[in-house]
Amino acid sequence: MKIRIEWSYKTPKGQETIFSSEEMPAEMALVIAEDLERTGRSKNILFVDGFDSSWTVKEMKAYLKGIETEPHNVVVYFDGGYERLTRKAGLGCVIYYEQNGKSYRLKANTTFDSLISNNESEYAALYFCLQELEYLEVHHLPVRFLGDSRIVINGMTNEWPVAEEQLTPWISRIEKKIAEMGIQPEYNSIPRKANAEADKLATQAMNGIKIAAAAEVIA
Incomplete structure (x- = not known):
């Protein structure tokens, strides 16, 4: 913080x-x-x-x-991938955090069916990250969310109007979950290259490769 x-x-x-x-x-x-x-x-x-x-x-x-004993100094990278023909999305999430004086990185991905756009997959990826934060018992803390989708980042900060109707329910779900967890969100747009880890996880999910792993980060 x-x-x-x-x-x-x-x-x-x-x-x-x-x-x-x-x-x-x-x-x-x-x-x-x-x-x-x-x-x-x-x-x-x-x-x-x-x-x-x-x-x-x-x-x-x-x-x-x-x-000290809880996850803190939390930074989240998210990304969504989308296959138009199958309407299948891959969601990638990378969470960096500190706990008990050590630094950790959690990687996770999943798939989501019946979405209708890549923008929707990006919002779904952000919500997926909130679920992963919930599993880590992250609550009542400031959290930085980093993504390469300006549609999502500017949508969550109300800087851009939401043009696609199907995105509005996702925003409501995300805001409700954030309020329930007591998270103070900070949203930042980053270049796609800087979001490579989350992007790779989203692609792996669409290719049937499931990832769910946490490891200590050694400086």
């Missing part, structure tokens, strides 16, 4: 102002905030995320300690 620090600073002569930092990982922000506290001149230190939720230093310490 990325947050910014906000604090007030008072000089020995009583002059006071308020500072705000750039966004940074929560763990780094906590180290800096504790150092600011040691100066004795920084007061009212708060951590603020992209959704304007705020924590005190004590609350942030408790939060970070509480998520």
Whole structure:
């Protein structure tokens, strides 16, 4: 999770102002905030995320300690493939996360029948990723979703109108699932090349190759 620090600073002569930092990982922000506290001149230190939720230093310490044993710092790559003649879709999902001080990567794919467009397969892939997050027991955390479908990314952020009627129910299902899980989503569009892992999984699914595996990522 990325947050910014906000604090007030008072000089020995009583002059006071308020500072705000750039966004940074929560763990780094906590180290800096504790150092600011040691100066004795920084007061009212708060951590603020992209959704304007705020924590005190004590609350942030408790939060970070509480998520150590749960999946956190979650990043999701999704992609959908579609065969027009068979109306069969392949859905690919790659989830990177941290847990108990280690980094992991989960790869999963599946197929979906009776879809009518590649755009629909992309939305189905995003929903499939939410199901995988649910299996991991990811909840009440910020999650980054990365995909190469601008239709999906801009559709989920309401930047583009939804032109295909069959996509609207998918958006509703995704938003409902996200609300149920308490996820704070961040959607980012990436080049197709950067989404190669999820794309490969979607293609493998359409070719009858099922993948479901998690492994530790060694730096």
